[in-house]
Amino acid sequence: MKDIRAQIEAAVVRPIFDSVRQNGHRDQSLPEVVFANRRSRAYGRVLDALISRGAAVLPAELRIRLESMVESWSTQAFDDAFGPIQEFEIQCARERDLVVAEESGDPRKVLEVRERDYRRRVIERFGSIELRGIQLNHRVILDLDEVYVPLHFEELSAARGHDYSQLLMSHPRKQVDEILKDRSRIFLIGAPGSGKSTLVSFLASRCAVGKHGLNWPERALPFVVTVRELKDAAIGPEWLARQLGIATDLVLAALSEKRAVLLIDGLDEAPEELRSQMVPALARFTGSYPDMPVVVTSRPAGAHGEMESCLPGFRGYRVADLMPDEVKSFIDKWCLAAERSARPNSSYTVQQANAAAADLKSRIARSRPVERIAANPLLTTILCVVHRFLGRTIPEHRVTLYEKCTDALLYEWDRAKFPKDAAVGNLDANQKRALLRGVASALHEKHEAEVPESDVVRHFAVVLPQIGQPQEHALRIVREIRDRSGVLVERRPGIFAFSHLTFQEYLTALDYAPRWQELLLHADDPWWHEVIALAAGVPGSDVAGMMDCLLREDNDEAIFLAAKCLETAVSVPADLRMRVEDALERTLFGVNWLPTVRLTGIGMTVAPILARGLANGAPHVKARSLDFFEEFMYEPVVPILIQLASDTSPSGQFIGPRYELKIGEAAVSTLQLMAPTSERARAGLIAALSAQPFSKQFLDWLNPWQVLGDDFKPYRRGKRPSKRAKSTG
Structure with missing residues (x-):
């Protein structure tokens, strides 16, 4: 061990620390004796860490990392709380098994150690999730299993x-x-x-x-x-x-x-x-x-x-979108995790979590716009964060929801764990968003999602004087917010990213909204479509100018994008709304039918148009419209579906090699898919099935008993058909 210590100190540690001294890194405000003691402790920690590996020779990549770390540490006067040294010590200790395996000369042992270490790294990176936006003075990291739906x-x-x-x-x-x-x-x-x-x-x-x-x-x-x-x-x-x-x-x-x-x-x-x-x-x-x-x-x-x-x-x-029961389960898990992170686990903790969850679920149930927002895990998470942050209230407009969510997440920059003189403490929410907008736009313009720390510092340095803050605070702010912001996070040492692409898109939209003409230069690139739609919903944006410009392009993609803007805009003139809907109707019923997975993204704009097509269109238009309503819940279409139940026109859609569905049968199947989440659709399904003499083959295939149970009894003898045969057509 003495030989290893001497070799490592002479060949590695002393040269690296001497190089730092020669480069002149020194905090002049720190007393010399304090700096010398810190440096001595740092020297000892690095040496002990390398000795714990059990080998005198360092791999080239480990030495490069060590040199960079010591260089960075010296700029912080070898602060004892320097995070990377702790990670380095742990890595060195873990590498000991690999060193021993390599010295054994058995390649199988080496692979076993490498695989064990890799599995550990996968668990560390992917096996947990951080609960953000709950305003505590510590990070809350949970096992993914606890909150996964x-x-x-x-x-x-x-x-x-x-x-x-x-x-x-x-x-x-x-x-x-x-x-x-x-x-x-x-x-x-x-x-x-x-x-x-x-x-x-x-x-x-x-x-x-x-x-x-x-x-x-x-x-x-x-x-x-x-x-x-x-x-x-x-x-x-x-x-x-x-x-x-x-x-x-x-x-x-x-x-x-x-x-x-x-x-x-x-x-x-x-x-x-x-x-x-x-x-x-x-x-x-x-x-x-x-x-x-x-x-x-x-x-x-x-x-x-x-x-x-x-x-x-x-x-x-x-x-698939989350079903109502899944949304409720997600909310229950999130609220319980939030309460347990804030106070000791007890019956009172569970009681508070249940009360918060019940309040949020009732607010979602009372508001159709909010119910549509709670369609996926991210948006449901945002609802949970905003509901907690705003004292159990939630906005119904998507862009406003993102604003309030970033308010909640950026609030964490103000947590009490920051020193009183922390530069980040001087910034309000709008100033923080202003700092992040430039980073988001620069990333999006490069079609990237990660950015080096040096680029973040450079962006901050440009923006800080514009918001009345000293430019030289840029590096301090980046280091103060490291791992503390739920919006901009450090993915790995020296590399930052937005916690979700949605936040990058929202902040880019804020940056581009005043200069929307530049934004529309990207209208042909799907990477920018969500940004364009969100920009239309930014308060004060020229949504009329944006949509008019898109409509004048007169192509299907531009019309679709105008419709996306219509979904997010706060207010649109009636004549412009009519222009968008007319153009969209021509597109929808034209030759190039947009796939349903895209139409659901503009669901509330396209649903009334397709409902009209369902009522008055040709059979192929009705069939396409039915395809959409099976994916997008729109209760006003239920009466039309009931009326269509008697339509015997062929739909062009098959449930077997020789059985083509009639339009009426396709309408009934749509009602059945809506029925589990809509009492109106359930009642309509019962009415349609009771009023029309559908074939046994169709009923066996549809199997309405799985939804209606004994509410539907078409056979007088009460004999249910066997489970439907799933034809591959």
Whole structure:
């Protein structure tokens, strides 16, 4: 041990610390004796950490990291509370097992240690979630299992909207374990905040602890690729090892033993050029390992079915909106976790959590706009945060909701743990948002989602004088908010990102709203569509000018974007609203029918138009409209569906090789899908089924008993049909 100590001190520690001294880093305000004592303690901590590794020779990457850390530490006068040294000490101690394994000369032992360490890292990164926005003077990090609500999925089909056997077979909705029983490769498409990344985290952490409970190898090893972090797409074993920071031998071993699981999160977050490289590269790589389970997630991007079709063997699924019971379960878990983090766990804690949850659930039930907002985990989380922060009130306008949520999250910059002289304490919420807008816009303009600390400091330095604050506070503020803001967070040492892409988009919208003409230059890029829609909802924005400009483009995408702006705008002149609706109606009933997954994004704008089409349109228009209403809850359409129940026109949609649904039958099936969450639709379904003589074949396939129970008895003898046969058409 003495020999190792002497070697490490002479070859590594002393030269690095001497180099820092020669570079002249010195806090002149600190007494010399205090600085000298701190430096001596720092020297000893680094030396002890390296000795704990059990090897005199340092890998090149570890030495580079050490040099950078000591350089940075010296700028903080070797403060004893310097966070990175604690991480370094832990890393060195953990590497001891690897050093011993390498000295044994047994490659199997080396791989075992590497895999054990990698699994630990996966659990650390993906197995927990931070509860933000609850205004405590400490961070609250929970096991993901405590708050995770399982997602449900509906199968996508290239024939969607034309083949009802594919459309309705996806109901009831399936959880991911049900999907993966039959399919080892799935492509999951979901709206922003629908829980795609959380699902990837859940699958990765479950695999890492060996409790995935899926039809995967027992010792499945998860390889998680977060697309927003990528700079290239040369997908292969060496590339994976480089991205994950692990040995190539470990990747190759998992692949050869058929234990590898590949999880690709956020395919849409790659710039167009990178995505055009990544999709075929992914297809080639997965083709080389046909037994490897693969899960890919994405927001809707490109033409309908475009990305799925480029990945042979993948089956596409859409992340379904949360059902009312799932929203309630999510709220219950969040409120209980929030209360337990604020006070000791007791019966009073549970009582307060139940009261808060009950109040929020009742407010959602009383407000249809808020009920529509609570459609996915992120938006439901925002509702929980805002409800707690604002004293049990919630706004109904989406942009206002984001504003109040960032208020709640940015409030954490003011927590009592900051020193009295902290620079961040001088900033109000609008000033904090002003600091972040520039960072968000710069990232979005580069089509990126991560930014080095130095760039954040540079952006802050530009903005601070504009809001009456000293420019030299930029670095202090970045370091003061590190890991304390629920909006801008440090993903890994020296790299920052917004906690969710939605916040990046919202802040970019704030930045661009006064200069919307520049914003609309990006109208052809789907990466900017949410930003444009949110900018239309920013108070004081020229929404009329934006929408008029889009309508004058006179193409389907521009009209669709104008409709998205109509959804978020606070106030729109009646004549302009009519222009948008007229243009949208021409688009909807034209040749290029937009896929339902996109139409639901402008649901409240498009629903009245499609309801008119459902009442008065040709059979193909009615069929397309029915497709939409199966995905978007719109109770005013219920009377039209009841009237359509007697329509015997062919729909062009099949539930088997020889059974084409009539429009009336398709309308009844739509009522049935609405019935679990709408008493009005349930009553309409009973009325329609009771008034019309539907065929036994249709009723056996529809199986209304699963929703209505004994409320529907078409057979006088009371004999229910057997469970419906699911034809593949």
